[in-house]
Amino acid sequence: MEALTRLSRLVEEVRTVDKVVKVLERCEELSVGAEARVLRCRFLGIDAVAKLRLPKPFLDPRIDAKLRVSRTRKEARAILKALELGVRAPVPLWIDEESGLLIMQFVEGILLRDYVVEKGWCDDTCRYFEILGEFLGKMHGGGLVHGDPTTSNAIINPLGELYVIDFGLAEFSNALEDKAIDVHIAFRAIESTHFVAEQEFKNCFLRGYSRTYDRWRDVVARVREIRTMGRYVERRRTVWGEDRE
Amino acid sequence: MIVLGIESTAHTFGVGIVTDEEERFVLADVRVKYVPEKGGIHPREASRLFAEKGPEAVKKAFEEAGLTIKDVDAVAVALGPGMGPCLRVGATIARMLAAYYDKPLVPVNHAVAHIEIGLKVTGARDPVVVYLSGGNTAVLAFVSGRYRVFGETLDIALGNLLDTFAREVGLAPPYVVSGKHVVDICAEKGRDFVDLPYVVRGQDVAFSGLLTAAVKMYKSLKGREGDVCLSLREVAYGSVLEIAARCLMQTGKREVMLVGGVAASPVLREKLMAFAKYYGVEHYVVPPRYAVDNGVMIAWTGLLAFKHGVRIPVEEAIIRQRWRVDEVDIVWRR
Numbered sequence: 001m002e003a004l005t006r007l008s009r010l011v012e013e014v015r016t017v018d019k020v021v022k023v024l025e026r027c028e029e030l031s032v033g034a035e036a037r038v039l040r041c042r043f044l045g046i047d048a049v050a051k052l053r054l055p056k057p058f059l060d061p062r063i064d065a066k067l068r069v070s071r072t073r074k075e076a077r078a079i080l081k082a083l084e085l086g087v088r089a090p091v092p093l094w095i096d097e098e099s100g101l102l103i104m105q106f107v108e109g110i111l112l113r114d115y116v117v118e119k120g121w122c123d124d125t126c127r128y129f130e131i132l133g134e135f136l137g138k139m140h141g142g143g144l145v146h147g148d149p150t151t152s153n154a155i156i157n158p159l160g161e162l163y164v165i166d167f168g169l170a171e172f173s174n175a176l177e178d179k180a181i182d183v184h185i186a187f188r189a190i191e192s193t194h195f196v197a198e199q200e201f202k203n204c205f206l207r208g209y210s211r212t213y214d215r216w217r218d219v220v221a222r223v224r225e226i227r228t229m230g231r232y233v234e235r236r237r238t239v240w241g242e243d244r245e
Numbered sequence: 246m247i248v249l250g251i252e253s254t255a256h257t258f259g260v261g262i263v264t265d266e267e268e269r270f271v272l273a274d275v276r277v278k279y280v281p282e283k284g285g286i287h288p289r290e291a292s293r294l295f296a297e298k299g300p301e302a303v304k305k306a307f308e309e310a311g312l313t314i315k316d317v318d319a320v321a322v323a324l325g326p327g328m329g330p331c332l333r334v335g336a337t338i339a340r341m342l343a344a345y346y347d348k349p350l351v352p353v354n355h356a357v358a359h360i361e362i363g364l365k366v367t368g369a370r371d372p373v374v375v376y377l378s379g380g381n382t383a384v385l386a387f388v389s390g391r392y393r394v395f396g397e398t399l400d401i402a403l404g405n406l407l408d409t410f411a412r413e414v415g416l417a418p419p420y421v422v423s424g425k426h427v428v429d430i431c432a433e434k435g436r437d438f439v440d441l442p443y444v445v446r447g448q449d450v451a452f453s454g455l456l457t458a459a460v461k462m463y464k465s466l467k468g469r470e471g472d473v474c475l476s477l478r479e480v481a482y483g484s485v486l487e488i489a490a491r492c493l494m495q496t497g498k499r500e501v502m503l504v505g506g507v508a509a510s511p512v513l514r515e516k517l518m519a520f521a522k523y524y525g526v527e528h529y530v531v532p533p534r535y536a537v538d539n540g541v542m543i544a545w546t547g548l549l550a551f552k553h554g555v556r557i558p559v560e561e562a563i564i565r566q567r568w569r570v571d572e573v574d575i576v577w578r579r
């Protein structure tokens with residue numbers, strides 16, 4: 001209840017969406033992220049998630065408002081597209097772009113990240129990376145890039161099914177570059193968080209990705225280039241080294 | 246314990262001497278800076294300057310500290326990442342000192358040194374590190390014994406974005422006027438917002454599209470130059486803070502530390518303060534003197550490493566242009 005009052009106060013700060021907030025019941029906070037607050041509530045009797053993008057004082061208010069609206073809208077549209085392409089994702093239920101509020105299906109379960117950190121390298125974890133790869137391949141084949149395909153944005157439900165969440169940075173794009181950056185992001189999440197079996201996990205991921213996306217070779221070649229850097233400047237010194245491999 | 250450190254990865258040949266005593270840990274800090282006549286760094290030109298002025302700089306450091314090589318317990322050197330010709334000068338001088346005077350040689354990673362000197366001078370303990378300079382834009386954090394990269398730029402660095410924009414539209418050189426970047430100064434005249442691409446992808450940023458759009462707009466929107474500068478600055482600083490926030494959330498760290506040349510921006514510092522308040526974390530900014538390349542940071546990191554048994558045989562001390570920051574075991578933080 002306290003969470004509900006808080007949510008409604010937060011929403012009011014942005015814009016009043018009384019009617020919806022009234023039908024949100026039994027809210028509890030799931031996560032306060034970099035970008036959004038995520039609550040679990042009953043919405044019209046459905047087990048739902050309310051994702052609310054709040055204003056940030058360190059951003060220019062004009063950029064902030066624009067991002068909030070566009071990402072909320074994009075998230076809903078991208079989820080629908082992903083579902084259409086055969087990717088498991090939480091079904092959107094209600095949206096108020098202006099206040100940055102998106103209500104969607106609640107996915108019960110554990111984050112892929114936590115699962116992998118706990119279990120380490122084994123057949124099961126490999127299998128999930130493979131499915132993540134398959135899903136990303138399906139999206140890429142359909143002209144959708146996820147924007148943040150990391151293990152923190154995937155949930156395994158009690159039936160062992162993998163769901164992809166957090167489509168706020170998604171884009172409708174068929175550009176090789178955008179797809180390569182998606183894969184690059186997935187790889188770097190493996191490097192920064194699942195370093196126990198860096199290469200193995202990448203291989204599992206690629207096995208799935210290559211199964212569902214026929215241009216995977218081009219993408220992987222481009223990923224390698226992105227990682228070599230120095231594309232726009234002749235010599236670039238980075239934390240990875242001058243010309244990164 | 247006293248350690249001498251040599252930096253020569255890019256445009257600065259630096260010699261530092263430090264101790265592990267609490268007060269006055271810097272005994273000497275000598276810097277020779279290569280300033281290209283125009284454009285970017287020419288590694289060979291820089292290395293020529295280093296080779297010419299390097300030995301003298303070492304001598305000067307000893308004078309400053311009132312010490313001789315005999316008082317030094319170890320010689321540390323930045324073996325990478327960096328530009329080959331530049332690195333070679335520092336490595337050669339360090340190897341020579343170590344071999345001739347029979348001192349242990351300690352290899353130091355330049356990026357690790359930027360972080361370690363930041364921790365030392367700010368008092369931060371375990372922050373999310375936001376490294377913003379002419380050549381680097383990266384968000385790092387200490388996880389499982391190493392500094393790992395959580396986000397970075399996919400194309401050009403933040404400092405490079407600001408500098409290139411300023412040069413292309415004729416605001417620079419000079420790039421920095423009384424402590425403020427010329428883009429920050431130009432932004433003071435801005436009021437309205439122009440539409441520029443804000444690119445965050447996962448935990449990464451990208452600036453090259455922003456640069457192109459901003460230069461084009463600046464040249465075409467006569468009378469609204471201030472608006473373009475303001476928008477450029479807000480988009481650039483905003484996206485960097487966004488990826489820093491993502492790293493904070495992912496790692497659960499309670500501190501954030503800003504390092505690198507761009508950390509000198511008063512506007513960015515103000516934003517960092519609001520940022521820290523919003524996320525309920527402590528914030529630290531490395532003072533300009535130690536935020537840019539210097540020998541002290543190499544000496545200090547060398548000292549930490551040496552105390553924990555890190556050293557390298559002289560014949561194995563080869564430069565590593567592509568030495569990744571996350572390849573280094575941070576043995577002194579375990």
Ligand SMILES: Nc1ncnc2c1ncn2[C@@H]1O[C@H](COP(=O)(O)OP(=O)(O)OP(=O)(O)O)[C@@H](O)[C@H]1O
Pocket residue numbers: 237255256377378379380381403404405407408420421424425426429505506507508509510511536537538
């Ligand atoms: N007050 C300021 N506000 C904003 N930017 C600044 C300010 N002062 C310096 N800079 C920027 O900092 C950058 C230089 O930083 P630094 O010397 O740390 O980088 P670098 O040596 O080029 O890169 P690195 O050492 O990471 O390879 C330049 O891009 C410069 O414009």
Ligand SMILES: Nc1ncnc2c1ncn2[C@@H]1O[C@H](COP(=O)(O)OP(=O)(O)O)[C@@H](O)[C@H]1O
Pocket residue numbers: 030031032033034035036037038049051090104105106107108111152153155165166167168
């Ligand atoms: N549909 C959902 N079902 C269950 N949990 C969710 C759902 N959406 C988000 N979450 C939880 O909230 C967290 C943050 O949500 P996410 O959409 O990833 O936002 P952020 O942009 O803050 O990362 C997730 O890591 C997950 O734990």
Ligand SMILES: [Mg+2]
Pocket residue numbers: 033152153166
């Ligand atoms: Mg997320």
